[in-house]
Amino acid sequence: MCGIVGLFFKRGAATPALGPLLAGMLSQMAERGPDSTGFALYGDPAPAGTFRVTLHAPDDQYDWQAFEAELGSVFPLAEPARHYCSHAVFSLGAGQQEFFDWFTHHHPELGIFGFGERIEVFKDVGLPDAVARRFDLGHRSGTHALGHTRMATESAVTTEHSHPFSTGLDLCLVHNGSLSNHNRLRQSLRREGIRFTTDNDTEVAAGYLTWRLGQGMSLPRALEAALADLDGFYTFAVGTRDGFAILRDPIACKPAVLAETGDWVAMATEYRAIATLPGAAGAEIWEPRPATVYSWQRQ
């Protein structure tokens, strides 16, 4: 099963409407994925020359203040850190590789869930309403967001195995389905320098897109290439710094509905998630075609 949702405002600055609307969409998808819930938010950009990183600790008691003090002694921090239970967001005025090298060496107990100019990623086991409350989704703003409720079929039910998966700068992916060639593909992508932290199939799809974008492909072209290289069932929703895309496999077994108004584009596994949005009743509603890339770029 699994439920996926996406909401993309076509223009304008980050809006405080985004968080509550995404929480409402996720709530409707609870029955489709009661194992875990996750979301990626694209907010206002980090200050120039810096990047944001979302870190994950093994428990809620983790001493983020001590970590922040240590981090601040090594790298300049561009914004005050924000803590949400087991997750925290930092803005760093450092080179990414420099940070990754330091982080991997000094804090193997922590995980990186997302990094980039705008992306923040939160995920945990549990139902969507509870996870949204944990990470204060109702008070979060942004320009676009993706969410996922997971019914695990392929790998363990843990926070790390939850969606979205972010493997590259500001890129993230949510997935309904299962891939059958992910082990082989993971091996070859590792040789290309893509990092993976789990044995999850969806992380491989995210890594694949990161690799293709790194080759200079646009997101739509990378997704077209994915049609040839990914084997399995999938409906994907993909977020980038300023973009949003949907792709279904050629058989299109996994459901999807798209809705578009002058202001926003929304995608969901079922329409009832879209019904919660303002203007949904008057939106153009259709089912995305199989093996067809749909993409939008912010103006």
Next chain:
Amino acid sequence: MIEVDLAHSSVRALNERLHQLIPQTNELHWRVLNPNGAHAVAVGITQPVQVEIRGHVGYYCAGMNKAATVVVDGHAGTGLAENIMSGLVRVRGNASQSVAASGCGGLVVIEGDASARCGISMKGVDIVVGGSVGHMTGFMGQAGRLVVCGDAGHDLGDSLYEAEIFVAGAVASLGADCIEKEMTQNDVEQIAALLDRAEIAADAIRFRHYGSARRLYNFHIDHSAEY
């Protein structure tokens, strides 16, 4: 007119009321408000009442419909009018996968597009789609007529039995054992009558006729060694 607002009432309560209708009922006209993508709205009606649903519905709307007229003024999710027995189900917007799956009778009208597997395993239902249909449309259709005013996706009529398919636009590809057949004067008249009942404006002359080559489901003496 009986109004049921699903913002304040459950689908189960609505369906129970519809199931309790008797043949002599005078509760003939129903309007359902705020479906908001709910599943299984107006399923299992057995009396000739009219149900108008204002908004988009989720999965399996008007499933197993018998005698009733159900009109969705919006988009319909997967499995609209599944196993319909008789009556009319109309969608004013688009419909998702598996429209009228295994439908035995009646008429289903999609004014917009229907996506994949429209009419899968149809057993006598008539389906009229004003727009286009997705891949695997008419898969294993056994009886009934499927009329598509727009285009059809890949593998149209795959493993077809005796359902008949008529498409006015382009067909991406035909499925196994589906072939184009002669369009007779009788076919044109049948389509014109169906379009008229469906209240869809299209010229019956423009349609092409597809059906089963009957090579797949009949025993063939050349294959006897395989059994």
